[in-house]
Amino acid sequence: MRYTIHKIRPKRDGGGMLPLGTRSEVVAAFARMNTAPDADGSRFLFGPGMRVELALDLESPSRATVLSAEVKVAEEELFEIIFQGTQQEFPGLLAKTIRRHGWHLLNLETGSCYPPMPVEDDD
Secondary structure, eight states, rough: EEEEEEEEEOOOOOOOEOOOOHHHHHHHHHHHHTTSSSSSTTTTTTTTTEEEEEOTTOOOOTTTEEEEEEEEEEEEHHHHHHHHHHHSSSHHHHHHHHHTOOOOEETTTTOEESSOOOOGGGG
């Protein structure tokens, strides 16, 4: 299963994509989920049940802005716990992180989006 994480500007504000944040901000957000790069400066983050590839803005390497992230699920059961959570912690850390940062997680196989796009932003 594959997902992408994007930050979307509402259509009423002109639409389009926004950066997820700086590389350090995005890496810190994923670190809360025990997901981190295996080497300094790597664009790949590894965590429970998933591998995340950061798409960096190559036009401004000094700012290290993350444009989007691709999530590849390695272990479905672990990913579900990180995303959906458990009975003791619901929703999971990934869902909380996505909402906290105003991101959207798009399932590339089904087209479903979490959180759902606002009605005025549906195509």
